[in-house]
Amino acid sequence: xxxxxxxxxxxxxxxxxxxxxxxxxxxxxxxxxxxxxxxxxxxxxxxxxxxxxxxxxxxxxxxxxxxxxxxxxxxxxxxxxxxxxxxxxxxxxxxxxxxxxxxxxxxxxxxxxxxxxxxxxxxxxxxxxxxxxxxxxxxxxxxxxxxxxxxxxxxxxxxxxxxxxxxxxxxxxxxxxxxxxxxxxxxxxxxxxxxxxxxxxxxxxxxxxxxxxxxxxxxxxxxxxxxxxxxxxxxxxxxxxxxxxxxxxxxxxxxxxxxxxxxxxxxxxxxxxxxxxxxxxxxxxxxxxxxxxxxxxxxxxxxxxxxxxxxxxxxxxxxxxxxxxxxxxxxxxxxxxxxxxxxxxxxxxxxxxxxxxxxxxxxxxxxxxxxxxxxxxxxxxxxxxxxxxxxxxxxxxxxxxxxxxxxxxxxxxxxxxxxxxxxxxxxxxxxxxxxxxxxxxxxxxxxxxxxxxxxxxxxxxxxxxxxxxxxxxxxxxxxxxxxxxxxxxxxxxxxxxxxxxxxxxxxxxxxxxxxxxxxxxxxxxxxxxxxxxxxxxxxxxxxxxxxxxxxxxxxxxxxxxxxxxxxxxxxxxxxxxxxxxxxxxxxxxxxxxxxxxxxxxxxxxxxxxxxxxxxxxxxxxxxxxxxxxxxxxxxxxxxxxxxxxxxxxxxxxxxxxxxxxxxxxxxxxxxxxxxxxxxxxxxxxxxxxxxxxxxxxxxxxxxxxxxxxxxxxxxxxxxxxxxxxxxxxxxxxxxxxxxxxxxxxxxxxxxxxxxxxxxxxxxxxxxxxxxxxxxxxxxxxxxxxxxxxxxxxxxxxxxxxxxxxxxxxxxxxxxxxxxxxxxxxxxxxxxxxxxxxxxxxxxxxxxxxxxxxxxxxxxxxxxxxxxxxxxxxxxxxxxxxxxxxxxxxxxx
RNA sequence: GGGCGAUUAGCUCAGUUGGCUAGAGCACUUGGUUUACACCCAAGUUGUCACAGGUUCGAGUCCUGUAUCGCCCACCA
Numbered sequence: 014x015x016x017x018x019x020x021x022x023x024x025x026x027x028x029x030x031x032x033x034x035x036x037x038x039x040x041x042x043x044x045x046x047x048x049x050x051x052x053x054x055x056x057x058x059x060x061x062x063x064x065x066x067x068x069x070x071x072x073x074x075x076x077x078x079x080x081x082x083x084x085x086x087x088x089x090x091x092x093x094x095x096x097x098x099x100x101x102x103x104x105x106x107x108x109x110x111x112x113x114x115x116x117x118x119x120x121x122x123x124x125x126x127x128x129x130x131x132x133x134x135x136x137x138x139x140x141x142x143x144x145x146x147x148x149x150x151x152x153x154x155x156x157x158x159x160x161x162x163x164x165x166x167x168x169x170x171x172x173x174x175x176x177x178x179x180x181x182x183x184x185x186x187x188x189x190x191x192x193x194x195x196x197x198x199x200x201x202x203x204x205x206x207x208x209x210x211x212x213x214x215x216x217x218x219x220x221x222x223x224x225x226x227x228x229x230x231x232x233x234x235x236x237x238x239x240x241x242x243x244x245x246x247x248x249x250x251x252x253x254x255x256x257x258x259x260x261x262x263x264x265x266x267x268x269x270x271x272x273x274x275x276x277x278x279x280x281x282x283x284x285x286x287x288x289x290x291x292x293x294x295x296x297x298x299x300x301x302x303x304x305x306x307x308x309x310x311x312x313x314x315x316x317x318x319x320x321x322x323x324x325x326x327x328x329x330x331x332x333x334x335x336x337x338x339x340x341x342x343x344x345x346x347x348x349x350x351x352x353x354x355x356x357x358x359x360x361x362x363x364x365x366x367x368x369x370x371x372x373x374x375x376x377x378x379x380x381x382x383x384x385x386x387x388x389x390x391x392x393x394x395x396x397x398x399x400x401x402x403x404x405x406x407x408x409x410x411x412x413x414x415x416x417x418x419x420x421x422x423x424x425x426x427x428x429x430x431x432x433x434x435x436x437x438x439x440x441x442x443x444x445x446x447x448x449x450x451x452x453x454x455x456x457x458x459x460x461x462x463x464x465x466x467x468x469x470x471x472x473x474x475x476x477x478x479x480x481x482x483x484x485x486x487x488x489x490x491x492x493x494x495x496x497x498x499x500x501x502x503x504x505x506x507x508x509x510x511x512x513x514x515x516x517x518x519x520x521x522x523x524x525x526x527x528x529x530x531x532x533x534x535x536x537x538x539x540x541x542x543x544x545x546x547x548x549x550x551x552x553x554x555x556x557x558x559x560x561x562x563x564x565x566x567x568x569x570x571x572x573x574x575x576x577x578x579x580x581x582x583x584x585x586x587x588x589x590x591x592x593x594x595x596x597x598x599x600x601x602x603x604x605x606x607x608x609x610x611x612x613x614x615x616x617x618x619x620x621x622x623x624x625x626x627x628x629x630x631x632x633x634x635x636x637x638x639x640x641x642x643x644x645x646x647x648x649x650x651x652x653x654x655x656x657x658x659x660x661x662x663x664x665x666x667x668x669x670x671x672x673x674x675x676x677x678x679x680x681x682x683x684x685x686x687x688x689x690x691x692x693x694x695x696x697x698x699x700x701x702x703x704x705x706x707x708x709x710x711x712x713x714x715x716x717x718x719x720x721x722x723x724x725x726x727x728x729x730x731x732x733x734x735x736x737x738x739x740x741x742x743x744x745x746x747x748x749x750x751x752x753x754x755x756x757x758x759x760x761x762x763x764x765x766x767x768x769x770x771x772x773x774x775x776x777x778x779x780x781x782x783x784x785x786x787x788x789x790x791x792x793x794x795x796x797x798x799x800x801x802x803x804x805x806x807x808x809x810x811x812x813x814x815x816x817x818x819x820x821x822x823x824x825x826x827x828x829x830x831x832x833x834x835x836x837x838x839x840x841x842x843x844x845x846x847x848x849x850x851x852x853x854x855x856x857x858x859x860x861x862x863x864x865x866x867x868x869x870x871x872x873x874x875x876x877x878x879x880x881x882x883x884x885x886x887x888x889x890x891x892x893x894x895x896x897x898x899x900x901x902x903x904x905x
Numbered sequence: 906g907g908g909c910g911a912u913u914a915g916c917u918c919a920g921u922u923g924g925c926u927a928g929a930g931c932a933c934u935u936g937g938u939u940u941a942c943a944c945c946c947a948a949g950u951u952g953u954c955a956c957a958g959g960u961u962c963g964a965g966u967c968c969u970g971u972a973u974c975g976c977c978c979a980c981c982a
Contacts, residue, residue: 023944209979216982234982247982281982289982298980358981372980404909408977411908415978498977533917535975559944566930567917572910573975575917583930586944597941643921651919651929666941758948765936765948772939802939858926871962879924879963886926 020599020712024592026556029708034149042723043154045093047487054090055488056082057472057521058155059496059504060163062101063137064108067147069530069538069576070497072548073568076561077527077646078495079153083700084641085492086154087727093488094154095475097161098141102428102464103198103365109136109427126426133427137162150549152557152703154723159484161475163467164429171474172429172467173446175515180433180444184381185421187433187442191300192375192420196318197366200424201377203463204417205502207361207370216354218286219344221246221263224271230255230263231351233285235358237344238336240265241324242313243272245291247302250276252287266349267340268325277302294374310374316424318371333371378422378431378460386416388513389506398509401525401644402570405498412502421463428461469507472520491521493644498526525644528568533577546578558702559584565701566650587654588705591698594662595709598687601673604714605681608688613681620672621789622796623686625750626665627731629656630693634728637697653698661690664754671795688713693728700727749789752828756790757800759824763833766843767822774804778813778821781829782892790828815903820844823900825851825893830900841904848901855894862887 037043045055056078061071078094086092109132110121121129141162148155161168179185193202217237220229230246243265248255255274262271279302280289293303294312303310313323320328320336328336344350361370390413392398393406400406422431434443434455443449448457470478476485490512496505505524512520530538538545551560555578563584568574607613619627633656640649672683692715699706699722710722760777769775777797781787790797790808797806813821813832820839821832865871866883875883 020941022942024942232982236982279980279982285982291982296980296982298982301980359979407909411978501977529976569918572918577917579931580917582944586942589944590942593942593945595941600941645921647919648921655929662941663946761947762949768936770939771937771947854926861926865962868962874962875924882924 020592020596022593022596024556024589024705026558026588026704027553030150030152030552030557030704033704033707034152037154037721037723038149038157040721042721043094043156044158045091045156045488047483048091051089051091053488054082054085054092055095055491056493056495057095057475057491058097059494059500060097060099060161060468060471061144062104063098063141063144063162064101064105065098065144067144067151067548068545069548069564070527071144071148072151072560073530073564073574074495074497074527075148075151075153076565077525078493079151079561079703080565080641080646080700081493081495082154083703083723084727086723087696087699087725089726091487093156093159093484095159095161095488095491096145096148096153096155096157097471097475098145098163099464099468100137100162100164100428102423102425102461103195103200105133105137106425106427107198107365109133112136121426130426147549150552150557151561154703159475163464163471167477167480168467168470168474169429170446171470171478172462173432174479175470175511176432176462176466177444177446178515179380184384185378185444186381187376187378189374189376190379190418190420191297191372192377193361193363194316194318194371194373194375195363195366195368196316196371197363197368198425199316201375201420201422202363202370203420203465206364208364209359210362211357212360214356214358214360216356217341217344218351218353219266220349220351221266221288221290222349223258224262224264229349230258230274230288231286232288232290234290235356236337237340238320238328238333239292239295239313240290240340241268241320241328242292242294242311243290244293244303244308244311245272245275245306247275247277247280247289247291248287249278249280249282252280252282254282254287266347267343275302275306275308277305295372297372300374312373314371314373318368377420378433378458378462379418380421381418382416382510385510385514386413389413389509392509392513392519398519398521399523401523405501405524405526408498408501409506413506419463421466422458422460423463424460426461428464429467430461431458433458465503465507468504469511470515472508472512473516478515489516489520490518493523493525494521495525495527497529499529501526523644528570528572528574530564530574530576533575535573535575538576546576551578551581554578555581555585556588556704558588558705562587562650562701565646566654568647570645570647584702587658588702590658590662591694591702591705592709594657594666595691595713597666598684598691599713601680601684601687605685605688607685608692608713608715611685611689614685618682619686621746621750621753621793622665622668623682625747626660626686626690628747629660630690630728631731634693634697635730638727638729641700650701653694653701657694657698661694665690667800668796671799675795688715696722696725697728699723699725745785749786749828752786752826753790753793753797754800756826756828756831757797759826760797760801760803760831760833763822763824763831767833767835767838767840772802774802776805776807776834777801777803778807778809778818778832778834779829780809780811780813780832782827784810786828812899813903820904825896827889830896844904845901848897848904852894852897852901855890855897859887859890859894862890 082092082094113120124132176185193207195202214235216233216235218231218233221232222229232246246263258274259276262273265272279298280287291299291302291308293300293308293310311323313320315321318333320331322329362368363370393409432444432446434449434457437454437456449455472491473485473489476482476489478485508520512518532538532544536542536544548560559581563581566583567580605613633652636652637649640652669683669687672679695706695710707722710716716722764771764775779790781790787808787810794806794808818834819836821834822839822844823830823832862883866887872880
């Protein structure tokens, strides 16, 4: 592999990204096959809606999964990330309807069921792959050969099988019940699809006159138009105000009906007027009251939420909100309206249609979840499944412990048609995998299933269930699930239930809940607000790696992210920094043989700086692996960022220049260490920034044309690498290296304070604090000269000679005091001020420290280690004070 | 009404079983084209850790309460 081609000065992501992804895919690197010699690691993607286009939520979510997949793969697991899309019944159906409408083509009802469904399939063929293509731009290592769609043959078969099984068990049933109805999509919805919003509304108080003319009842409601469906008025049985009226009737205004006053505990004497109008067909509570009292269930609404003929000719066909106005007006005209109050109240909205839903009674299919919930609840309680952050389990428990029957039928066409057939002659219902083969007037159920009724099988249906496939055997259960907390009920809970029920095994061991992404000022990202950046634009501008890294870097665990495109500069700059570090290395010569294991280096000859960087990389390796184990992604990102930028680039590369410029053996060793560290960094970073790391590993000559960084082992702490001489921990040595850097900072600071350009060569004098440091610093003179950009650095145990050199500005550090002799140019006032300030500060700290150490209780109760540290600390402070006082004396 | 979370530098946030003289990035100030990088380097400035109590030798970290903001759940007429 040639490494002589010069790298461009700045990293240019798009060419690199477009080159590698197709290669990776073509070479099958993303594909996992059952291998008994390896441990399996699998993830199923939360299938995006087939109508979807990539947004930042997907970016975060899929980057996290990709990090896990690539990391585990490099750790030696056989991995497979099962991708696919969800048919998203209501969303897709309305999307296609809209498309047809806009194209002026015949609409859904005109086309009829068969033709319309065909149109949806056409649409899916044409546009359904959009998000899948977009995911590739992000670099996701999905096992594309295993891509599935929730309406594929196999998955549809699984859905039918599950339906039949649950029906036979008696969990699934058909019944007349109160459901949520979306007037826009004109279908039933599950409870989870209803979003409650606090809305400003009116509270209407008006009269229901007693039929005998002896007075009236005052009732209060937010929805007067539902009065056409009233079949009773309820009062509390113990309510003294109304007790005597129970059993009598009122004249229902605007109608010619009389309704009975009934006694029911539902009526709360404390609330409103204590009288409640009962509308069994349109209110869940009233429905229950109606059942208790055998009241007529009087439906007054059409499917599009207009009133029906039961409401009389004046209201028939009128929209519910129009009807409300008209009702109010008529009540006022008839002198029945008492008062209208403004109130804030929660109104259920349909997720899709964004209009208030209607609760109404309807014949639908339901699934009783009680038994299914039991083992699923247990699985999280006993820790078989862990939530991260853990607190989400509370939400889960609460929902699962109060789980309601799931309304699973939808009055749309796009989806899995319910495998039930009605015999109109006999009234029989047949439920089975296929239509009943005996003759007869069997008619299949028109309804389809809730989309989530296929999604909840995803972890095993993608692997071929109910067939006992090799994949299922090997990759199930999956390891980790990465998803948003907003679908904990819709999806996560139900998958756990389905896994326990149909596989007899949990579907995943860990669930990581991602942050919710908001804009800079904390608003949710949405198309209508126009605050939702297109990730593809971001990738164009900054690069996929930059986007990935930035979003991980800024994502706090379990909290919302405040995102803005500018934040991607962080990732872009980081990528560029890494690029240039490699570029620098490459300019020094071809790759060395020791880039994997430092094999060309006599370990006993490693310099202090080299040991220092190796110890740091070791630390970073340990921390990164640990952080990923714990799903602390941003921690890992910070760890690597700091390693690369602060430790490697700012210090190590700079100090290694001494040895590189020296040439010969010294240079060879320096190159080996640089290669060794860089190759570790690239591998460490690969899961986060897959493109640039692959590119650089090749550019640097670490890998050949037919190799990939994905097949390299993820770095492990060096203890496992049998390089004992590197790891013979010499804590004093590492401390001395740190102290050296501190000394360098002090020296640079002196320069800056005196307005001397950083590049100007100067002379320094260093008084070391002791023999050991003096010896060390002497040995490091060349390094100091380079780092300080100095002509000369004199290391001594003697005092700086004020007599001959004149007073010089100085700075303390942990290994010595550094002086910048300026031949009389010193600003004495400034120096005195600086030293005075330091002295005051030191005195303050010493006082605090002494107080602490003279506290008997501290000495007796604090751990010995803490006490000793405090003592050492005080010694250090006193020593520093002494040195400051000497400097002050010198100035005088 | 119940539950959960947040409150730390101008902004966005770290701070993992209590040991901090409270950190990072961005922004800001000053200087800099040193043979990797101006997507850069160097040197700086910036804080009653929301408030009030408590536990402790020691609290940003634990406990109680208060305030503000946000999210979720709940059938309220």
